[in-house]
Amino acid sequence: MKDKHLKIDWSGRAHQYSNKDINYLTKIIKYADPLTQGKYLKEFEKNFSNYIKKKNVFAVSSAAAALEIIAILLNLKKGDEVIIPAHTYCASAIPFARNRAKLIWADIDFRTRVIDINDIKKKITKKTKAIVIVHLYGYTVNFNSIKRLCQKKNIKIIEDCAQSIGSNLNGKKSGTMGDFSCYSFHAQKNITTLGEGGMIYVKDNKLAQKVRGLRHNGHIDFKHKRKQYWLPAMGNLDLDIKNQWPFKFTLSEVQCGAGIVMLKKLDNLNKIRIQRAKKIINALKNFKELDFNEEFKGTRHVYHLLSAYYKPFKNINRDDLIGLLYRKYKIKCAIQYYPLYRYDLFKKMGIKKINCKSTDQFYDNMVSFPFHVWMPNKDFNYLIKSLKYSLQALRNRHSQRK
Incomplete structure (x- = not known):
């Protein structure tokens, strides 16, 4: 709903x-x-x-x-x-x-x-x-x-x-x-x-x-x-x-x-996704605590989703960022994807957990931003501004707690 x-x-x-x-x-x-x-x-x-x-x-x-x-x-x-x-x-x-x-x-x-x-x-x-x-x-x-x-x-x-x-x-x-x-x-x-x-x-x-x-x-x-x-x-x-x-x-x-x-529209739709993703990534480049995935030479990323790793401070984490965006700026984010070995279904089926350190570290600190291709430019620009304000606010909160 x-x-x-x-x-x-x-x-x-x-x-x-x-x-x-x-x-x-x-x-x-x-x-x-x-x-x-x-x-x-x-x-x-x-x-x-x-x-x-x-x-x-x-x-x-x-x-x-x-x-x-x-x-x-x-x-x-x-x-x-x-x-x-x-x-x-x-x-x-x-x-x-x-x-x-x-x-x-x-x-x-x-x-x-x-x-x-x-x-x-x-x-x-x-x-x-x-x-x-x-x-x-x-x-x-x-x-x-x-x-x-x-x-x-x-x-x-x-x-x-x-x-x-x-x-x-x-x-x-x-x-x-x-x-x-x-x-x-x-x-x-x-x-x-x-x-x-x-x-x-x-x-x-x-x-x-x-x-x-x-x-x-x-x-x-x-x-x-x-x-x-x-x-x-x-x-x-x-x-x-x-x-x-x-x-x-x-x-x-x-x-x-x-x-x-x-x-027929796919390549153009992907072009829009790439342009918007690059715009957000570039706008937030000074916030080193937000780490987007690295792209190696020869790859074309079509940004089905726009996810990032939020490097937690001592008393501030990913959930603080998502909560601030939701409560103050009325923006709903998501987290993806729950490590499969944590699901009850796989546990019940006897599929054992194995050490996947990067999977756990990324999932526990990741955030996925709303990124539907039909998002109006006005909303898209509001998203960028709200992300900047939220990231800066969390930085300030961290400084005050030192």
Whole structure:
């Protein structure tokens, strides 16, 4: 529920649709036949394929759904290990645990706030089946140093691009450098298909052939030629995966239509995000206690979120900053992401905590600022001024307590 007294709320939607977009989607609602699995699905998948310059892309109901399919395609067996960053959204981990994998938590690089490649190297064993590289916050992880090792050991690399669509590393788009990848079109992502949606990319052509059946209740054509189109049934149900039932992870035609219009805007939307992020970072550069993630050469950060580490003083911490912004300036911030090993669910499932020092240190002192792309310039400038006033006020409070 929205807090009406706030001047800047944490928005539940990242975008506003233009009248042109709405008119386009209205025509689909009125005239599309069928309303699902039709020409707009094919067009959306084709356009997305062209955007990332890869084939074997399939629209699904969410990035979490894409990861469920990927977990199945890995053919995981009990005891197989999957390395996952402890600092990420829970959907990056649950599908692999559900498919009997042992989750191995990896720490983050404190400078970039994404998975630490050196920590991954320490945690690879003979049982390692896959590594989930999460391009968190819109920042593409440079995992080139482990690609050859993974190929040698037949370890699959899964790129979780739920937050990084449009980001790249040395000109290569996130999601195009591993064996599998997933993208999210959730309401708060850099583009959205009416609140929910996702895309899956599969590098291996044979595995890619299994995706459509997994996505849509096992529906496929009969292999033999039929004398009558209605016999023996309108279509077959089959799945070329032993002991596996399919899912229903489809997108409607109007959702795919939204994906078509949003994909055209993606680069410009990301440009706006980058410009605004740089403006805030530059405006606060004299407040060394606020530390934004470091960007290395060759990376393009698309700032799905704008998070920072607040270096605590002796008697002042992150919570004081969030509280001051909320109570005095009516600005709502957030903290992300709760280390997965702290959640009750993972504890109950017997997934043990492991030492992830940087994950704990960052989470316990981080703040994420409201950053929806449709925020009016007036509010955006108010956000910057309020941050300056709040940071200075906390500095003054610290000086008085010395």
